[in-house]
Amino acid sequence: MKNLLLIVIMFFGVTGYAQQTNKVITDAESGNDILIGQCDRQAMTNPAFADAYNTGYSSYTPDQEVIKKLKKEKKNVQVIVVMGSWCDDSKTQVPHFYKIMDEVGIKDSDVRLICVDRDKKAGDIDVSAYDIQRVPTFIFYKDGREMGRIVESPSTSALEKDLLLIFSHGS
Secondary structure, three states, X not given: OHXXXXXXXXXXXXXXXXXXXXXXXXXXXXXXXEEEEEEOHHHHHOHHHHHHHXXXXXXXXXOHHHHHHHHHHOOOEEEEEEEOOOOHHHHXXXXXXXXXXXXXXXXXXXXXXXXXXXXXXXXXXXXXXXXXXXXXXXXEEEOOEEEEEEEOOOOOOOHHHHHHHHHHHHO
């Protein structure tokens, strides 16, 4: 029960004020707009990010045999995604991730999206507990405990196959 309470607090956060969602700042290194802090999928419709997201989402075709297996394992799964909107791996993997989530039936409310700058800082959100070394980092929880993570890119040939490995060991 303690683990479940801890994950709920980590997942939804406890703050005394409302945080701005989908905040855009200027990246000091490139001069381009980047997302920072708490975000949701709607952030990907911002013109600065929409092309990469829409192209990656629409062009990705997950393995349907793997999707069928994932559907059986999705109960009580929550995900924390830490990404950099400036990062090429994030621009590739996050749209693929959302396509998989949609096909598996994991709701947006079970996904927490946190965007970081190049120093892996998320503005007002402390991400140090997640030990983020590279982005994107997808952290999967089931029944309040971490099942596994995918860091930067899949170790197999596809994101959904790595996800199936995590789900099958975390059940």
